[in-house]
Amino acid sequence: MDIAIKTTNLTKSFQGKEIVSNVSMTVKKGEIYGFLGPNGAGKTTIMKMLLNLVKPTAGIVQIFDEELTPTSFKMLNRIGSIIEYPIFYDKLSAFDNLQIHCEYMGYYNKQAIHDALRLVGLKNIRDNSVRDFSLGMKQRLGIARAIITKPELLILDEPINGLDPAGIKEIRNLFRMLTKEYGITLLISSHILAEIEQLADTIGVIKDGKLIKEVSMDIIREENTEYIELVTPNQRKATVVIEDLLHISNYKIVDDRIIRIYDENIIQSTVSKELILNDVEIESINKRTKTLEEYFLNLVEETSSTN
Secondary structure, three states: OOEEEEEEEEEEEEOOEEEEEEEOOEEEOOOEEEEEOOOOOOHHHHHHHHOOOOOOOEEEEEEOOEEOOOOOOHHHHHEEEEOOOOOOOOOOEHHHHHHHHHHHHOOOOHHHHHHHHHHOOOHHHOOOEHHHOOHHHHHHHHHHHHHOOOOOEEEEEOOOOOOOHHHHHHHHHHHHHHHHHHOOEEEEEOOOHHHHHHHOOEEEEEEOOEEEEEEEHHHHHHHOOEEEEEEOOOHHHHHHHHHHHOOOOOEEEOOOOEEEEOOOOOOHHHHHHHHHHOOOOOOEEEEEEOOHHHHHHHHHHHHHHHO
């Protein structure tokens, strides 16, 4: 298996407090790896360590089978990145900002600038001053800067922040194209879990600086069976019907109105009929599939309850 990123017991402490603890993660070449975790979990700190912007307190980082050291500058030519909020020369145009970046990287190809701006949807405003750009436009320019040199690896911290739904779809398609046509590996953090669900091949979940799960999306999809979701204002009465009349024990009360039934042998129409016969008001009842968001939240909650 070809590996793009491998960390072993990666640890970072600030002022005596451990922010990242013994993280061992593996990102395969050519895949999209979704990096998930609550705010402050340590995602950005790990990404900074992968880029040599922050030095680890302990542990090993390997990029393309080569151990990262404080002097591994040449390796950075193979990586494009966005970390936190992208910064530009605001008085200059989008084109000029990318040209300066290319000169800094020793990459002299003006056509690549045109191509990058076209790919992120900024072709028609390439000469506009960046100070007049919206947050979403600056995010697009940050992505253009990250991909312009055709890197082998992209490390992107919240890359779709500030984009509208149409823009998110465009960038999603761009990321897929980069992996399929160019074989570029992507490590992406995002709080928009529905997007990661559509994009990622593998996810890593981090909480309180610890990697609590690393799993392929295919396995998540196989594990997440369908369930029946019932919304009712008569929850107590509904649970009596579910337990005593339908003899279902595999269900979960989500809140004061929502019940989820995980029994694979029960038919939705049977549940509806029994509830109606017993005067239980039904606001809605639907068959659903567990989403990545639910998987993520359950995982984080389970981890919290065991600590």
